[in-house]
Amino acid sequence: MELTRREFGKNSILGLVLLSCTEFFTGVLSGCTWPKNLYQNILSYTTLGLDAFQSIISLLTASGIIIPVEGAAISTVVALVKAGFADLQVAVTNYEAAPAANKTTLLGKISTALAVLQAQLGTFWANLSLPTGTKVSLLVQGLLGIIVSTLAGFATQLPPPAASATARSVNVLARLGVTAQKRTPAEFKKDFNSLLIQGGYPQYIVR
DSSP, rough: OOHHHHHHHSOOOOOOOOOSSSSSSOOBBTBOOOOOOOHHHHHHHHHHHHHHHHHHHHHHTTTTSSSSOTTOOHHHHHHHHHHHHHHHHHHHHHHSEEEGGHHHHHHHHHHHHHHHHHHHHHHHHHOOOOOOOOOOHHHHHHHHHHHHHHHHHHTTOOOOOHHHHHHHHHHHHHHTTTOOOOOHHHHHHHHHHHHHHHHGGGOOOOO
16 A cells, blocks of 8 residues: 555654665666665665755755745745655655555656656755855755755666656756766765865754
């Protein structure tokens, strides 16, 4: 039976799965291998990615760029991004629990959830309307780029979603100036936190 977003929310994915470089799900990257259990990595990442997104929100709120007013346009976009992470968790959980006969259809739902989430993060970036070239603007762009490029890295190992969803996600990568990157949850955490520390905001690192 498939879980709904609300039902899944009661069962948080806790902890990071630290996996050694052994076997790729597909292909080889820089002499290191991508873990076989792609789906567990995505699940671990959704919790970590959501925490990272919340760190960006906290940084922007403390800087006075986001004013947490209920009903504000940016609040609606933030809610959509958070829902996107939840939808991705549900899609992967349903896939892993499904009988073999249903997996092909559910695999497509994971691909679509990844593409939609990337597009939602792109909408968030566009709605911020930060002044170009400022310290905070460059930092937030870099942080969002790490989140989105990691999502895109997972997507490269799955069947492509519908053409419209693919076009939207590729457009987001271009706007943020990044390309798809295959990262384990631990590698994502290292890259994200390193950029925060370099930018002078160590208080917002993800734990």
